[in-house]
Amino acid sequence: MSVLLEVKDLNLEFKTSRGVLKALNGITFEVRRGEVFGIVGETGCGKTVTGLSILRLLPRSAKITKGMIKFDGINLLDLPPSEMEQVRGGKAAMIFQDPSSSLNPVFTIGSQLVRVIRQHTELNAKQAEARASETLDAVGLPDIKRIMTSYPHQLSGGQQQRVMIAMALSCRPQLLLADEPTTALDVTIQAQILKLLRDLQKQFDISVILITHNLGVVAQTCDRLAVLYAGRVAEIGSTHDIFNNPQHPYTRGLMNAIPKPGSRGKKMAAIPGTVPSNPGEMTGCPFAPRCEFAFERCSMETPALLKASEGHLASCFLVEHAG
Amino acid sequence: MTNLIEVHSLKKHFRLPGGWLSGETKHVYAVDGVDLSIASGETFGLVGESGCGKTTLGRMILRLIEPTSGKVIFDGKDITAIEKSRMKPIRREMQIVFQNPLSSLSPRLRVEQIIAEPLTTHGILSKERIRPRVIELLEQVGLGRQHLDRFPHEMSGGQCQRVAVARALALNPKLIVLDEPTSALDVSVQAQIINLLDELKKTLGLTYLFISHDLNVVQHISDRIGVMYLGKLVEVGDAQDVFDEPLHPYTQALFGAIPMPVVDTKRELKVLEGNVPSPVNPPSGCRFHTRCPIAQKMCQETEPALRPVRGARQAACHFVE
Numbered sequence: 023m024s025v026l027l028e029v030k031d032l033n034l035e036f037k038t039s040r041g042v043l044k045a046l047n048g049i050t051f052e053v054r055r056g057e058v059f060g061i062v063g064e065t066g067c068g069k070t071v072t073g074l075s076i077l078r079l080l081p082r083s084a085k086i087t088k089g090m091i092k093f094d095g096i097n098l099l100d101l102p103p104s105e106m107e108q109v110r111g112g113k114a115a116m117i118f119q120d121p122s123s124s125l126n127p128v129f130t131i132g133s134q135l136v137r138v139i140r141q142h143t144e145l146n147a148k149q150a151e152a153r154a155s156e157t158l159d160a161v162g163l164p165d166i167k168r169i170m171t172s173y174p175h176q177l178s179g180g181q182q183q184r185v186m187i188a189m190a191l192s193c194r195p196q197l198l199l200a201d202e203p204t205t206a207l208d209v210t211i212q213a214q215i216l217k218l219l220r221d222l223q224k225q226f227d228i229s230v231i232l233i234t235h236n237l238g239v240v241a242q243t244c245d246r247l248a249v250l251y252a253g254r255v256a257e258i259g260s261t262h263d264i265f266n267n268p269q270h271p272y273t274r275g276l277m278n279a280i281p282k283p284g285s286r287g288k289k290m291a292a293i294p295g296t297v298p299s300n301p302g303e304m305t306g307c308p309f310a311p312r313c314e315f316a317f318e319r320c321s322m323e324t325p326a327l328l329k330a331s332e333g334h335l336a337s338c339f340l341v342e343h344a345g
Numbered sequence: 346m347t348n349l350i351e352v353h354s355l356k357k358h359f360r361l362p363g364g365w366l367s368g369e370t371k372h373v374y375a376v377d378g379v380d381l382s383i384a385s386g387e388t389f390g391l392v393g394e395s396g397c398g399k400t401t402l403g404r405m406i407l408r409l410i411e412p413t414s415g416k417v418i419f420d421g422k423d424i425t426a427i428e429k430s431r432m433k434p435i436r437r438e439m440q441i442v443f444q445n446p447l448s449s450l451s452p453r454l455r456v457e458q459i460i461a462e463p464l465t466t467h468g469i470l471s472k473e474r475i476r477p478r479v480i481e482l483l484e485q486v487g488l489g490r491q492h493l494d495r496f497p498h499e500m501s502g503g504q505c506q507r508v509a510v511a512r513a514l515a516l517n518p519k520l521i522v523l524d525e526p527t528s529a530l531d532v533s534v535q536a537q538i539i540n541l542l543d544e545l546k547k548t549l550g551l552t553y554l555f556i557s558h559d560l561n562v563v564q565h566i567s568d569r570i571g572v573m574y575l576g577k578l579v580e581v582g583d584a585q586d587v588f589d590e591p592l593h594p595y596t597q598a599l600f601g602a603i604p605m606p607v608v609d610t611k612r613e614l615k616v617l618e619g620n621v622p623s624p625v626n627p628p629s630g631c632r633f634h635t636r637c638p639i640a641q642k643m644c645q646e647t648e649p650a651l652r653p654v655r656g657a658r659q660a661a662c663h664f665v666e
Binding site for chain 1: 394395501502503531532533534535536537539540543558560561562564565566567584585588589598599601602603604605606607608614615616617618620621
């Protein structure tokens, strides 16, 4: 499979009132055509900022200091804003956690969709409307005529998220970025949306980046994934390899921290301590202070991504020791 | 074991605004007839999707919301019949921890003041004995003297939730209602808080009502669980039994929809179609019949009662043997 998106050594910092916060410290990964790629991590690990960097939707206080984002052959970081506008929503689209705050409350669903389609395609008003209904149908919404004339508040959360997905797909993108698309939804609705994303990925033959904190969601939906910690990739590989043979102590810690059937009455394996507040200032491995296997070298130098098996890398010195 | 809490046909119907001119008043049937008992020293997990009434039920048990009808018996006393002004001594015995510690702790108070507040309100300790008690409580929840002067915004989410737990413990309550206590936290911190709650329960002999939509967490911490759908309990039983073999079709659908953190090609998410109907206008008969895969004609007409099936297990479905 060929590579659609390549992110290389991405470094990003925020200017805050308390100084510079280095949020991303060398993120590297690639997304292949036709796969669902997961980006997983806890609050503050940089997963959302990574997503926003790809579409260059960053707030003003953020600055990319180093790195490259190559999408379909072009480095997005070199594009002038006008050309970036055509990529955003056109060839690459994004959906967010809370659909009710992503939709405009004063316009009907139909008019919002038509506007997006006309912005990015040559279609006339009538054709755009036809495309809008067609896409709403593809995301499994019933009674399209009524939905087209409805306002966002007249739909349920699950339906709103389906509309967001329809809007993202309406210009036939190659890449769909979904940032915590099911976190605001109930489990039964979450299952519907995850199944829909998988089905649409096949039907439209697109790549999907799924950003989430929920390991269960990743295991159920993604082909490959990257685990982020403190603005760096801790581990990357196929979902199968990472879940069956996790290499990084942080990945293992995360997996053990989830209650599983049969764990009742037993103490849960929590990861001690908390996430570093400014990881860019640390020397050595950012996970070392919380790691039970840390040794001297871990606090001196930062481990690079080391190969555990074909396509499965982890940023930990112990991978090297394992062979 | 004696029952610390007994709930008898408890209902809460919230009146919707408007309707005076049209001559029609609408109600949200948030909790619509719940019977439930929680034994002393037990952790009872209450699960369900948003809008099913689990939070309203939890708050009625503490009488933070006045029930429309029904009874709550707490430690042998009918607290729904007591005058409101005489609730104060009873409130000492029941406490609550909320979902988001950053909004349930006052941003203007320091940790010491936050934890001391229930002690001063109820006036049970003399002034000089308050600080040692606050420190003792902080140590009980894994914090210490060094946190006394902090403001909530100076601490992490996990630490704030520990403070909220310490405040709930201050008056030595018998019952703590935990309303989504870990939903705002990251998994690694969530595990720390769950371990803490488990430990405190063992050492202090507490009773928990644990409300959550996270079924994995509920399964881990609870002795018994109750599953709610649109204001009604649809299944109650031993936590392990319900998880191993859910009997009600809704419980089955709910558990089938949890994404598990394991890669198993055989396990596909079971997708339950449709949305939760509005509690303003709940379906006739069995409330789940609009989404139920095994619904028959009788389900639209007759409402199944929550009845004992297989020993201590209860389910509200016509077709559970």
